[in-house]
Amino acid sequence: MISTSLLTEFKTLLGKDNVLDSESDRHSYSYDAAVLDAVIPELVLRPTNSEQLGRTVALCNENKLPMTVRGAGTNLSGGTIPTKEHGVVILTNGLNKILEINEQDLYAVVQPGAVTAKFAAEVAKRGLFYPPDPGSQAVSTLGGNVAENAGGLRGLKYGVTKDYVMGVNFWNAEGEYIKSGGKTVKCVTGLNIAQLMVGSEGTLGVFDEIILKLVPPPVASKAMLAEFDDIAKASETVAAIIANKIVPCTLELLDNATINYVEDFTKAGLPRDAAAILLIEVDGGHIALVEDDAQKVLDICKKHGAKRVQMAKDAAEKNKLWEARRNALPALARARPTTVLEDATVPRSQIPAMITAINNIGAKYKLQIGTFGHAGDGNLHPTILTDRRDKEEFHRVEQAVDEIFDVALSLGGTLSGEHGIGTAKSKWLEKETSKATIIYSRRLKKAVDPNYLLNPGKIIGG
Amino acid sequence: MTADVHQLAKMLHELDDQMVACMKCGLCQAVCPVFAETMNEGDVARGKIALLENLSHEMIKDPEGVQDKLNMCLLCGSCAANCPSGVKVLDIFLKARVIVNTYMGLPTVKKVIFQGLLTKPALFNSVLDVASKFQGVFTKTANDVIGSSCSRIVNAPVIGERHFMPLAPKPLRKLEPTRNTRPGKSGYRVAFFPGCVIDKIYPRVGQAVLKALTHHEVGIYMPSGQACCGIPALASGDKESFDKLVKRNLEVFEKENFDYLLTACATCTATMHELWPLMSGDKTQSMQDRIAAMSAKVMDVNQFMVDVLKVAMPVEGHGAKITYHDPCHLKKSMKVFEQPRQLLKTNPNVEFVEMADADRCCGCGGSFNLQHYKVSKDIGTQKRDNIVASGAQIVATGCPACMMQISDMLSQNKDNVAVKHVMEIYAETL
Numbered sequence: 001m002i003s004t005s006l007l008t009e010f011k012t013l014l015g016k017d018n019v020l021d022s023e024s025d026r027h028s029y030s031y032d033a034a035v036l037d038a039v040i041p042e043l044v045l046r047p048t049n050s051e052q053l054g055r056t057v058a059l060c061n062e063n064k065l066p067m068t069v070r071g072a073g074t075n076l077s078g079g080t081i082p083t084k085e086h087g088v089v090i091l092t093n094g095l096n097k098i099l100e101i102n103e104q105d106l107y108a109v110v111q112p113g114a115v116t117a118k119f120a121a122e123v124a125k126r127g128l129f130y131p132p133d134p135g136s137q138a139v140s141t142l143g144g145n146v147a148e149n150a151g152g153l154r155g156l157k158y159g160v161t162k163d164y165v166m167g168v169n170f171w172n173a174e175g176e177y178i179k180s181g182g183k184t185v186k187c188v189t190g191l192n193i194a195q196l197m198v199g200s201e202g203t204l205g206v207f208d209e210i211i212l213k214l215v216p217p218p219v220a221s222k223a224m225l226a227e228f229d230d231i232a233k234a235s236e237t238v239a240a241i242i243a244n245k246i247v248p249c250t251l252e253l254l255d256n257a258t259i260n261y262v263e264d265f266t267k268a269g270l271p272r273d274a275a276a277i278l279l280i281e282v283d284g285g286h287i288a289l290v291e292d293d294a295q296k297v298l299d300i301c302k303k304h305g306a307k308r309v310q311m312a313k314d315a316a317e318k319n320k321l322w323e324a325r326r327n328a329l330p331a332l333a334r335a336r337p338t339t340v341l342e343d344a345t346v347p348r349s350q351i352p353a354m355i356t357a358i359n360n361i362g363a364k365y366k367l368q369i370g371t372f373g374h375a376g377d378g379n380l381h382p383t384i385l386t387d388r389r390d391k392e393e394f395h396r397v398e399q400a401v402d403e404i405f406d407v408a409l410s411l412g413g414t415l416s417g418e419h420g421i422g423t424a425k426s427k428w429l430e431k432e433t434s435k436a437t438i439i440y441s442r443r444l445k446k447a448v449d450p451n452y453l454l455n456p457g458k459i460i461g462g
Numbered sequence: 463m464t465a466d467v468h469q470l471a472k473m474l475h476e477l478d479d480q481m482v483a484c485m486k487c488g489l490c491q492a493v494c495p496v497f498a499e500t501m502n503e504g505d506v507a508r509g510k511i512a513l514l515e516n517l518s519h520e521m522i523k524d525p526e527g528v529q530d531k532l533n534m535c536l537l538c539g540s541c542a543a544n545c546p547s548g549v550k551v552l553d554i555f556l557k558a559r560v561i562v563n564t565y566m567g568l569p570t571v572k573k574v575i576f577q578g579l580l581t582k583p584a585l586f587n588s589v590l591d592v593a594s595k596f597q598g599v600f601t602k603t604a605n606d607v608i609g610s611s612c613s614r615i616v617n618a619p620v621i622g623e624r625h626f627m628p629l630a631p632k633p634l635r636k637l638e639p640t641r642n643t644r645p646g647k648s649g650y651r652v653a654f655f656p657g658c659v660i661d662k663i664y665p666r667v668g669q670a671v672l673k674a675l676t677h678h679e680v681g682i683y684m685p686s687g688q689a690c691c692g693i694p695a696l697a698s699g700d701k702e703s704f705d706k707l708v709k710r711n712l713e714v715f716e717k718e719n720f721d722y723l724l725t726a727c728a729t730c731t732a733t734m735h736e737l738w739p740l741m742s743g744d745k746t747q748s749m750q751d752r753i754a755a756m757s758a759k760v761m762d763v764n765q766f767m768v769d770v771l772k773v774a775m776p777v778e779g780h781g782a783k784i785t786y787h788d789p790c791h792l793k794k795s796m797k798v799f800e801q802p803r804q805l806l807k808t809n810p811n812v813e814f815v816e817m818a819d820a821d822r823c824c825g826c827g828g829s830f831n832l833q834h835y836k837v838s839k840d841i842g843t844q845k846r847d848n849i850v851a852s853g854a855q856i857v858a859t860g861c862p863a864c865m866m867q868i869s870d871m872l873s874q875n876k877d878n879v880a881v882k883h884v885m886e887i888y889a890e891t892l
Contacts (some may be wrong), residue, residue, distance in 0.1 A: 024527030025504055025527075027513055028512060028531075033487050046501075074487060074489075333547035
């Protein structure tokens with residue numbers, strides 16, 4: 001139990017509105033977007049400045065309270081579900097400022113609770129570009145993006161969150177301030193701790209300020225939609241585009257099941273018999289170059305057996321082409337009560353094998369699975385449609401997920417491309433890595449968090 | 463007590479099929495106007511649904527805490543309109559309010575208002591008629607352009623710092639006789655439901671509607687004895703009063719035949735069109751059929767003008783700049799947002815300009831404004847800022863409740879921006 005005197009201390013530190021301890025408030029921070037059981041925290045705290053954040057961490061450490069930092073709670077692997085015993089949730093939405101956008105030196109400094117899409121829009125207003133665009137960007141926080149190493153649709157060409165992190169300043173478990181990285185393109189001062197923080201899911205420190213790289217935006221883009229009657233042809237097309245030294249900014253795939261769910265939902269006239277469609281967008285610094293690339297991509301699509309290719313003439317047509325991809329998740333999510341969204345990732349050449357395996361697994365366990373995702377980087381989203389209230393069916397879902405991971409690993413892939421490990425996937429970690437890797441990681445954690453209070457149990461268990 | 467909570471949990475199971483559709487993605491945080499102010503997860507749809515689920519699974523001991531969170535909602539429907547999995551958030555929240563209220567009981571003040579006054583239209587009307595004569599004793603004019611009032615005394619009960627719209631000297635029903643006319647050359651006959659706020663505060667809006675309908679030779683049925691649409695009672699979880707009001711209105715309007723039942727209040731339209739049938743599941747089949755038949759005829763007056771009468775002929779406007787605020791219950795509930803803009807563009811004396819975030823909630827939310835004035839005002843102030851930034855001298859909208867809220871915000875900031883209903887602007891051209 002948290003003592004009354006500690007509660008008073010938190011209220012004095014943060015103000016009573018920022019110490020949430022009522023039953024209904026605590027229950028509101030017991031879950032995230034992962035399909036996992038909720039865990040009710042004992043206390044929820046919202047620091048509103050850097051000093052308060054540091055002091056909050058120190059107080060939790062002194063009182064041996066495990067801390068789970070939460071941004072928008074959108075992650076899909078249980079990383080923001082608090083710890084079972086005396087779990088404390090530290091909210092970052094009181095630390096949501098964009099501190100600096102530097103147009104000369106192409107970097108920005110943000111607090112961890114700044115919302116991704118709002119930040120990207122502010123950057124765009126200044127004629128610059130912050131490319132990482134995770135599906136939850138309308139609400140997700142940059143602190144959460146860094147902690148999960150979030151990806152998005154632009155990964156293939158522009159990279160993911162880790163490629164934009166220049167520095168992270170954070171509070172360690174004892175509440176001491178740690179600085180890493182900086183504002184310069186080149187910086188080799190000390191260990192590269194900033195990159196260690198990326199994807200650490202709150203297990204190594206509590207972020208205070210993040211320095212992010214900005215780039216000039218593309219000035220032109222062209223989008224097209226290609227239909228295939230064989231998923232292998234779609235995959236060959238992807239490989240051929242890249243072999244021709246063209247890197248599209250978007251290269252998205254919808255499989256036959258997903259196409260049909262989207263068509264059921266939108267009645268937009270998608271080809272129900274197509275094995276796959278690819279949504280391809282190329283962009284660049286000059287319209288002539290972009291049009292040239294677009295034409296080459298179109299030719300490659302046709303050469304590799306695309307049944308039909310539609311190229312958007314203008315922004316309105318481009319918007320229409322995107323509709324199928326935009327509606328993929330909404331359509332799948334509406335089909336059944338529970339949506340289990342996975343992100344097993346394979347080398348892009350293995351996409352046909354992966355999709356065949358997913359469909360076989362779906363048939364074996366009598367489950368509805370639609371697969372869509374980022375064909376360019378092999379990051380697929382097999383989406384299992386189910387009802388978690390049906391225990392028998394949900395057990396089959398769990399078995400199917402196990403097999404999907406086995407297949408992904410056997411194809412040289414990975415458990416998670418962008419959703420993180422959290423508690424949802426930690427049991428498979430050893431399969432992909434090794435026992436020694438996990439022991440090494442745990443030793444690292446123990447060294448910087450001796451009391452095991454920073455989001456314990458996530459990624460590496462223990 | 464425990465047995466009782468068990469009972470409450472059982473009643474909430476009814477909502478399980480709808481609640482399970484929420485995949486907890488959290489995207490509602492991007493659009494919820496209340497969350498934008500409080501930043502508390504329990505105030506956003508995902509959080510409320512999680513709380514209701516935990517209450518129904520008896521993981522929560524204190525239903526009052528959940529009720530407080532449930533009431534911290536404008537019922538604007540922004541979350542539902544943006545939900546990737548199509549969760550029927552408003553259905554869930556309204557039903558949950560009824561269930562929780564049945565369990566917790568209605569506060570006395572609401573009991574007096576809903577059960578003692580609102581369900582008895584004759585009494586309700588006469589009380590407010592008397593009030594309109596004496597209101598000047600306690601209040602004074604705050605802003606001439608807007609026509610708002612404020613309290614003469616500091617810290618006045620209920621009114622507080624509000625700049626409210628005074629009760630009209632005479633309500634619509636005293637200014638305009640009941641109507642029961644045949645269609646002229648339009649060929650249409652409509653029933654007109656002014657609703658409480660237009661009747662008592664904005665009779666000029668009702669008059670504009672009547673003028674337009676008469677001009678286009680539309681037959682009008684406007685009977686006496688109309689009751690409130692029921693939303694204030696339903697939003698407070700008082701299903702019994704809501705049912706009485708629905709029944710009363712059915713009886714009044716079933717007396718005659720007409721093509722459409724028109725209102726000029728977005729909230730009344732959405733309530734009668736969407737919520738009357740939604741909440742009729744516990745009624746007899748014949749009553750359900752009657753409600754469904756009447757609901758199907760309900761239409762927003764802007765939509766009727768543009769889609770049915772096809773009156774909108776856009777002209778190039780010169781003169782005062784006018785902007786438009788999308789009432790949530792028109793845009794998000796009824797998907798009506800083009801028609802009011804088209805109507806505004808028929809007036810040659812005004813020049814239409816869009817404001818930023820025109821479809822963001824004004825923060826009124828009916829009784830939300832009474833219970834949570836600070837949050838309501840913070841949300842409303844953003845609306846005010848967007849109106850002022852648009853450079854408009856007139857802001858038009860399609861809901862008298864939005865008009866009251868926007869008037870309060872503008873008046874407190876001493877802005878000389880007039881607040882009008884779209885139909886007033888349209889009727890000026892006739």
